[in-house]
Amino acid sequence: MEEYFSMNSPKFDAIEVxxxxxxxxxxxxxxxxxxxxxxxAFAEMAREHSIADTKDSGGVIGKVLRGxxxxxxxxxxFNAAVGDLLGPFASxxxxxxxxxxxxxxxxxQLDEDVASEIKRLLREQWLMTRAQEHIIEAL
Known part of the structure; x- marks a missing residue:
């Protein structure tokens, strides 16, 4: 698990936006x-002007993982610093x-949540490998 984490740690970065x-x-x-x-004034402007369903919470999306x-x-x-404003981005x-x-x-960080996700990913990877080892023929 530690090896997988060290090789893939950027996948487990998160930000709050x-x-x-x-x-x-x-x-x-x-x-x-x-x-x-x-x-x-960000939260106030979000409440007054945003058309998103997060407007009532001041535009808070919360913690977001890569992907x-x-x-x-x-x-x-993910390359921005805390406090940075980015956009506007067009749909x-x-x-x-x-x-x-x-x-x-x-x-x-290799905490309990990340460890659980790594276990899930490794299990999924193992199952896919096993499935590719077998050929199923329709009769």
Whole structure:
């Protein structure tokens, strides 16, 4: 287990993020400009302007593991520092624009939760290997 963790530890990094989702690019650019001047207003601005279902909690998404976000956004967020604002990021159809705030970073640790996940991954890998060893023929 320790070997798997040491070889794959970045997979188990986590961050804590909040976001604001807006339906207009101009509003999103104006919002990020405002927030860069007053980052402490993030939760208030999320409650007032976001169209996401997290607006009532001030935009808090919470703890996010690698692999949970779109790859291009995830790379930027995981490389950001605590307190950084990122975005706005456009959806594929450009119907909405998202701003993120990184509120905490949790480097991977081999704790009980990660150990359980590694056991699950190793078991899954073992089962796939065993399944490939056998050929099932239909009669």
């Amino acid at each position: 909040s976001h604001i989702l807006l339906d207009d690019e101009g509003k999103a650019k104006e919002m990020i400009s405002y927030l860069r001047d007053d980052p402490d 949970s976000l779109k790859p291009d956004i995830e790379a930027k967020i 594929l159809d450009r119907s909405c624009f998202e701003i993120f705030a990184v509120t905490a970073k949790y480097p991977a």
